[in-house]
């Protein structure tokens with residue numbers, strides 16, 4: 001089963017980037033081209049019913065499968081970046097992370113009023129990042145059609161924070 005294959009490819013790195021965090025390293029997945037293809041296909045099958053107009057992928061690990069999935073769905077890819085990386089005028093949103101504080105940004109014309117947006121990241125932890133992205137999409141006039149993640153740290157309950165934006169939340173692997 002795909003969820004089990006993903007779990008067995010993920011490498012746990014205790015103490016990174018701070019003591020007390022067990023970091024879920026997805027880089028071994030990227031070395032397995034067949035697994036990457038299966039992941040992209042599984043995402044596409046799950047989210048095609050959402051009829052998204054655009055996919056927002058979150059820097060940096062959300063770019064990896066985000067662009068592959070957007071291509072597969074034949075919809076535009078929008079990079080959501082950390083502060084200070086995008087060249088044109090941006091919308092910004094600050095947020096708390098499992099291990100710090102950060103700000104996300106996207107170009108002000110990246111999501112248009114009325115567009116249905118699929119949001120993708122590699123991992124859902126506290127949900128701080130994706131909540132900030134969802135707020136920013138709303139400020140641009142977009143509507144969150146749903147979310148898809150490679151893995152979810154269920155014990156941090158990030159899912160509960162996303163429900164007000166969309167209840168369509170798909171994770172290929174969940175750590176309870």
Ligand SMILES: O=P(O)(O)OC[C@H]1O[C@H](OP(=O)(O)OP(=O)(O)O)[C@H](O)[C@@H]1O
Pocket residue numbers: 058059060061062096097098102121122123124125126127128129130158
């Ligand atoms: O649900 P949350 O508690 O907000 O945490 C999840 C976020 O943390 C990680 O990104 P990170 O900020 O470490 O950046 P990176 O992808 O560039 O490594 C991960 O890729 C998610 O974006």
Ligand SMILES: Nc1ncnc2[nH]cnc12
Pocket residue numbers: 021022023024025098099123125126
């Ligand atoms: N435990 C974790 N492993 C990898 N990325 C993360 N982002 C937030 N928490 C994380």
